Amino acid sequence: MSKVVVITGANSGIGLAAAKLYESNGYFVVLGCRDEKKGLSTEKEIGKKSKFLKIDMTDYESINNFYDNLKAEFDKVDIFYSNAGIMYVPFSVTKEGHESTLGTNYFGSSYLTLKMLDLMKDVDNSRIIQISSIAMYFIKEMRYEGLEDETIYSPWTWYNISNLYRTMFSFELDRKINKLKTDVAVVHPGVTRSRLYRRSKPTLGYRIIDKFKTNVSTGVAPVIEASTTISLKKERVYAPRIIHQYGKPSTYKANKLAYNLQEREILWNYTLDKIGMKDIL
Numbered sequence: 001m002s003k004v005v006v007i008t009g010a011n012s013g014i015g016l017a018a019a020k021l022y023e024s025n026g027y028f029v030v031l032g033c034r035d036e037k038k039g040l041s042t043e044k045e046i047g048k049k050s051k052f053l054k055i056d057m058t059d060y061e062s063i064n065n066f067y068d069n070l071k072a073e074f075d076k077v078d079i080f081y082s083n084a085g086i087m088y089v090p091f092s093v094t095k096e097g098h099e100s101t102l103g104t105n106y107f108g109s110s111y112l113t114l115k116m117l118d119l120m121k122d123v124d125n126s127r128i129i130q131i132s133s134i135a136m137y138f139i140k141e142m143r144y145e146g147l148e149d150e151t152i153y154s155p156w157t158w159y160n161i162s163n164l165y166r167t168m169f170s171f172e173l174d175r176k177i178n179k180l181k182t183d184v185a186v187v188h189p190g191v192t193r194s195r196l197y198r199r200s201k202p203t204l205g206y207r208i209i210d211k212f213k214t215n216v217s218t219g220v221a222p223v224i225e226a227s228t229t230i231s232l233k234k235e236r237v238y239a240p241r242i243i244h245q246y247g248k249p250s251t252y253k254a255n256k257l258a259y260n261l262q263e264r265e266i267l268w269n270y271t272l273d274k275i276g277m278k279d280i281l
Contacts, residue, residue, distance in 0.1 A: 002026055002027060002028040005077070013216060030053055032066060055112075058100060071118075077123065077126065080128050082129065090155070102165075105159070113130070124181055126183070127182070129186075132237065133188050135159055135160040136254065139164045186254065190219055221240070235258070
């Protein structure tokens with residue numbers, strides 16, 4: 001049987017580019033998408049070695065259904081690429097009571113990642129690949145209060161927080177599962193010409209950033225590198241080599257908060273409490 005890779009947010013941008021590359025390298029690709037029409041279209045585009053499964057990362061019932069459908073068809077997963085995310089959206093609250101950026105990018109991602117372990121923990125050289133962003137470097141302190149408070153909500157700040165937190169959670173998960181066969185890696189693609197930015201307002205700062213975006217092929221290369229390299233570098237971030245933005249993949253240190261073990265443990269316990277998975281490990 002082919003190796004199996006599961007990708008969330010697989011119908012556009014980095015997720016779609018990764019799906020095509022995995023398929024061309026012999027993987028069977030499971031396409032996790034929220035929009036059924038787009039998901040089926042992507043399945044048709046990728047071909048017979050792919051399958052669309054519907055998932056809404058803000059809804060734990062949808063995540064559970066996705067996982068149950070996945071487990072019914074596959075007895076193991078080799079790579080889980082946690083790619084789905086949103087960016088700079090107006091304030092809203094998910095069905096689970098989370099602000100939508102954190103609910104999608106962080107809590108939903110963490111919930112699914114922990115469930116995926118059952119299909120991966122005994123698979124040799126299996127990898128969890130967590131998408132992050134250069135935006136994580138802008139956060140200077142941890143915060144847990146007021147994250148669902150519309151009066152202090154900032155689309156930029158909440159996006160930055162979501163990326164730092166998913167980086168920290170991934171580092172801590174990798175440490176906690178060191179006796180399993182699964183490794184965890186964090187990647188960021190740089191600022192790419194991805195459909196994720198369609199939601200952004202064309203401010204002056206955004207228009208300046210737009211001039212320096214890299215292409216999707218450069219952005220997806222760190223994903224493939226982290227998925228396939230034999231010597232995975234622990235607690236590093238895979239990203240384009242030149243100023244996190246251009247060139248072939250390399251690795252960098254994360255935000256310094258990601259190396260604070262006490263803060264990681266606090267975040268870990270906070271997260272498991274919020275997603276209702278206290279006894280998962």
